[in-house]
Amino acid sequence: MEYNEKQVQIIETAEQLFATNGFEGTSVRDIAQNAGVNIAMISYYFGSKEKLMEAIFVYRIGYTRLKIESMLKDTVLSPTQKIEKIVDSYIEKMMGNQCxxxxxxxxxxxxxxxxxxxxxxxxxFLNTEMVRKIVQEGQKNGEFKKNIDVVMLMATMIGTANHFIMQQNYYRRLNNMLDMSEEDFQKHVKRKLGNHLKNLFKATLTHEA
Amino acid sequence: MEYNEKQVQIIETAEQLFATNGFEGTSVRDIAQNAGVNIAMISYYFGSKEKLMEAIFVYRIGYTRLKIESMLKDTVLSPTQKIEKIVDSYIEKMMGNQCxxxxxxxxxxxxxxxxxxxxxxxxxFLNTEMVRKIVQEGQKNGEFKKNIDVVMLMATMIGTANHFIMQQNYYRRLNNMLDMSEEDFQKHVKRKLGNHLKNLFKATLTHEA
Amino acid sequence: MEYNEKQVQIIETAEQLFATNGFEGTSVRDIAQNAGVNIAMISYYFGSKEKLMEAIFVYRIGYTRLKIESMLKDTVLSPTQKIEKIVDSYIEKMMGNQCxxxxxxxxxxxxxxxxxxxxxxxxxFLNTEMVRKIVQEGQKNGEFKKNIDVVMLMATMIGTANHFIMQQNYYRRLNNMLDMSEEDFQKHVKRKLGNHLKNLFKATLTHEA
Amino acid sequence: MEYNEKQVQIIETAEQLFATNGFEGTSVRDIAQNAGVNIAMISYYFGSKEKLMEAIFVYRIGYTRLKIESMLKDTVLSPTQKIEKIVDSYIEKMMGNQCxxxxxxxxxxxxxxxxxxxxxxxxxFLNTEMVRKIVQEGQKNGEFKKNIDVVMLMATMIGTANHFIMQQNYYRRLNNMLDMSEEDFQKHVKRKLGNHLKNLFKATLTHEA
DNA sequence: GATGAATGAGGATTCATTCAT
DNA sequence: AATGAATGAATCCTCATTCAT
Known part of the structure; x- marks a missing residue:
């Protein structure tokens, strides 16, 4: 679960190439070359291409949970604010780890x-349960309506954000943003996505259908 | 754009295998074997594996547009009803072509x-424009509020539905539905997804944030 | 069980290389190169290096049994003569298939x-049983003594012959035959081995210990 | 020619693995792992895998000669008894060093x-010469007949014993001894092989063909 | 003296495609 | 029109060995 410098280098290179060309579409040669390491080193460190894939997941998933959990304990925020924070948090995390x-x-x-x-x-599961608690909290204090399907809500947040990221090139082209700098575009997307999801959630959480 | 029986056989087999194992994760041997045709026939009919992939898209995208377009002309439906129909239509189409x-x-x-x-x-683009017109129609007659981001709305519909489909196994497991028959589960998903998206859209289209 | 020309070519090349350098000591590259075929053809025809090895055995063992069996039916020969024929037959076969x-x-x-x-x-098993019958025949008619261990007898015939073949270079050197032509040496070995085994068997089969 | 504890450990592990899986079928990793030493230690101590193989031979052959030689000097034994002792000695040695x-x-x-x-x-060569002397001794005192081919005799002893060892599993199966304990089976083999070879030699050494 | 890290070379196999028929 | 035979290229992985420490 702890990776040395070279291992991290390989993991991050592989992550990017797998994301771009798919797992089978990426050869260990590609990875080694892009990571600037010997081909044999990948098997040496990870055992196999598959194990490397697993390592990526371990590397990325390992330390993401705590951040959100700490937020739940913050009692100063209202349920609505918490939901908004979660949206921002998810978008932030996703944008920073698009690969x-x-x-x-x-x-x-x-x-x-x-x-x-x-x-x-x-x-x-944990993320869903966390959101469920917030929703229940909001329902207790009257901020949120009854009959809220948390699982679907999560699917909407994750699905919308993912889909948007996946088709960002389509979006750039559609809105004449092909020349916008990557940085500016990222900011734009964050705001756009954030506002949309927050509005969407507010509307659906507070108003009876 | 017109494929003979064997070509269709190959296309549909390839579609399923590509969906299951990825493009590079599927060999032409696999496809040929599953389709019950000679290996050389794939190159013979489509030129290459890549061209076969393209053929799948041509085959599937070709005749889907007309259906939705015909709906817009139906002036009996209110904008809200039209949106609901589009949601149902999209879900139906997606569920029937999951691969x-x-x-x-x-x-x-x-x-x-x-x-x-x-x-x-x-x-x-065409789909988005179609929805945009419906939204504008609804805004004109007061059913929908102002300030509606159609692109984001589309992303939510497609993203939510896709994501849900992608993780249907996760959903089955989470809700103790692992033993439910495929048919029943499909019905359940359609209703669940349909209701969720309709409520979501209604809330966000009609209520001011 | 029926191999085409190229398959036989591969099989015989592999047989020789495996015999000379061992199974793991022989690469499919070596085999392909020596057989004058493409490397991929070995997997193409036999599936794998292991399967090729199996094919060699199937190829060689397949049609060897009949020859000896036909001899048993020949009632003109005495048991002793039969044994001698078997010795000659084994030596002949082995010398012709040393690899x-x-x-x-x-x-x-x-x-x-x-x-x-x-x-x-x-x-x-079949070979042993065949010899057992001949021995019993000889015991019945009094040519052979009682208490003959056929299994050990077979071990002696096969073991002696094999061992001699294996160390033929040692033998050449020991007897100053390094310069003898291969053909002459083969003849010499056949006679030498044949006489030795026949004498050995005659002595042990006919004389009480 | 003198190996320290770790070297002996490596040698004996390698001997066993080479015997079981062949030289090329055994990796230095396997040896190192089974011997419980570092992989690099093998190159470090022996220079290379090949040199390790040589070391095994040096280790085993080095001190085997003396034992038999000492026997020749024992003038109390008759030639026949000496031959029998050599047979027993060879079988004993081989069974104890099957690998x-x-x-x-x-x-x-x-x-x-x-x-x-x-x-x-x-x-x-030395072993053969030793036996030759015994045979000559026996011929002188009339115990053995003339015209004895010592080289072939050696081939029979070594070949029969080796072959029998090599196919001991076949033998176990043939005689329903698959469940016999290794120890019991070894004893059985020693007696079986010993008697067979002694009888064989006695018959061939004493009786005119 | 001993070893963990690293690697170039080579291992077997599978791949998509071609071509003569 | 359709295909069995064949292949060059590329696949992942393991190998024995080296070298800095």
């Missing part, structure tokens, strides 16, 4: 990697 | 296939 | 290949 | 190792 989220979206490998599959399931 | 939608979600190949890329872009 | 017999002597692979293991076992 | 004898049977390596080749040649 990894692209990887997660290639669900075939998650499905095939038993170890990872469980890790992801647990992670999803 | 293909899984393929679309592996955006790397769409990105790499110039021909397809354009096809998909056009398709998305 | 294969060298392969058989590398018992690790026979042990590891289930299919072959059984084939070899059956072959050995 | 090594298996190695010797893989003659390709002996052939390839110049140093070892010579060592083995000398060893064989």
């Amino acid at each position: 990894f989220y692209r990887l997660m979206a290639q669900e075939q490998h998650v499905r095939e990697m038993q170890n990872i599959s469980e890790l992801v399931f647990q992670s999803k | 293909f939608y899984r393929l679309m979600a592996q955006e790397q190949h769409v990105r790499e296939m110039q021909n397809i890329s354009e096809l998909v872009f056009q398709s998305k | 294969f017999y060298r392969l058989m002597a590398q018992e690790q692979h026979v042990r590891e290949m289930q299919n072959i293991s059984e084939l070899v076992f059956q072959s050995k | 090594f004898y298996r190695l010797m049977a893989q003659e390709q390596h002996v052939r390839e190792m110049q140093n070892i080749s010579e060592l083995v040649f000398q060893s064989k």
